[in-house]
Amino acid sequence: MNTSYASYTIEDFIADDYFIQSVKHPAPASDAFWADFLAKHPSQQENVRRARLGVEQLSVAAKHEVPFQETPAIWSQIAKELEEPPKRIVEIVLNFWKPALAAASVIIALGLGWGWYKSAPKGKYEQLISAAKSPLEEVANTTSTNLTVNMPDGSHAILKPESKLSYTKSFTGNIREVYLSGEAFFDVIKNPNKPFFVYANGLITKVLGTSFWVKAYEADKQVTVLVKTGRVSVFAQKNTQNPDPETNGLVLTPNQQVVFGKADERLTRKLIERPVILLSPQELKQFSFTNASVTDIFTALEKAYGVDIVIDEELMANCTLTTTLSNETLFEKLDIICEALEATYKVVDAQVIITSKGCN
Incomplete structure (x- = not known):
């Protein structure tokens, strides 16, 4: 030897x-x-x-x-x-x-x-499971409805139709590994000492304990990961030659998603289409504003949705509004606020950038 x-x-x-x-x-x-x-x-x-x-x-x-x-x-x-x-x-x-x-x-x-x-596409499902070092349990959803898959550590996945998931029969060792072809929602049991990895068509998602969606159909040109709770780290499989491949990836938080292009292996971070409020109904009651500074209002929106909102605080120092965080979506709220302030906004790298001429 x-x-x-x-x-x-x-x-x-x-x-x-x-x-x-x-x-x-x-x-x-x-x-x-x-x-x-x-x-x-x-x-x-x-x-x-x-x-x-x-x-x-x-x-x-x-x-x-x-x-x-x-x-x-x-x-x-x-x-x-x-x-x-x-x-x-x-x-x-x-x-x-x-x-x-x-x-x-x-x-x-x-x-x-x-x-x-x-x-072939990097990280193709069949290649990954054939190269796995430990015996795998495979579940294929051939039905027309979602299928719940319970894994050895108590984590579970909701597998969409025409999707397949493979995982080691017992999560022994220092990591938990699963392989996905198709689409699934994962709810992962927290274990800081044993990270959970999802391999899906060239993209690796690493979590310690959180919930998120992965969409990775073989025929699609892109892989998408959306975060519901917690944080996830995503990086291209090609970067596994790097001793610390996460340094070439992105960290996602709730209401964020990443789109991975299989052809160019590019990672693009975005806000999800309809960001959800992350606060409890009781906490939301505190967010009612009367003639309040827009700086305070945007700060409240940041906390409610976990989204960074970038403004020129000096330029908008004199801007005030009366509003509440009601049932409108984040983008509907932004439309209302920006119309009142004669301002505009755009989303760049999962951040909301507000452009305004200020207030007299």
């Missing part, structure tokens, strides 16, 4: 006998070894994942036949897609895999396998 895996590249893992055997013939001891290794070296997670897929493809590829002389050219193309040195990869295949798998027959299948993998 090699002790220098921390510095291994993808090609090194593919050529390593112990790694190959661990993938082809998993056992409790090897599973424990790799779990411990990845816990200590999280930066190697992507290399190990891709190497594992490579070994699995190589194993399947033994069933195919292809002329041996075609292998170097095909591997060179694969190498370009993997961003690894072609010469070294060809050497690995010819030297390590030829005796066991007839390397010539391996290459064309690998070319097809990796070509499909690279062109």
Whole structure:
């Protein structure tokens, strides 16, 4: 067993006998070894994942036949897609895999396998569940109504029709992981010591305990996450090569959503279409204003909806209004206030920006 895996590249893992055997013939001891290794070296997670897929493809590829002389050219193309040195990869295949798998027959299948993998959407559901390290429980909603899925830790998901959800049969270890294709509302039991991760078509949502929606149908060009309570962290799956991928993501709070474009892998934060009041009816009774400063009114709206409202306080220092926080939606309230003040507003990155000429 090699002790220098921390510095291994993808090609090194593919050529390593112990790694190959661990993938082809998993056992409790090897599973424990790799779990411990990845816990200590999280930066190697992507290399190990891709190497594992490579070994699995190589194993399947033994069933195919292809002329041996075609292998170097095909591997060179694969190498370009993997961003690894072609010469070294060809050497690995010819030297390590030829005796066991007839390397010539391996290459064309690998070319097809990796070509499909690279062109497929990142984090596709079937890929994710096939690469999962622990046994999964899958629930598919083939009905026309919502389906409640109860998970091992007491968390639950409301699964929409034509949606699938997979999760580990027992949430052991340091994290809780689920995989979604379609749409679901999650209500997650709080556990600061064991984060909850949702993998959905290239987007990862991490929470400690909260409720939120995820919409991630395979055919859609976008993945959307909407927050009802608490906070969630979202980031693109491609950033998992970063030791701290959350630094490249966004943190969402109630009444916020993120839209993730699968093609450009861009994250865009927005307000949800109809922000809801986050205060209790008793708290809302306190928000009745008579000839009050608009600064106080906007502050109350911020508290009620959890939304940042940006104004020029000096310019609007003399502006006053009489109003209450009644049954109108947030945007209806903003329309009423801005019309009274001859002001305008727009939403930028989930913030409301008020533009006004001030008041005499």
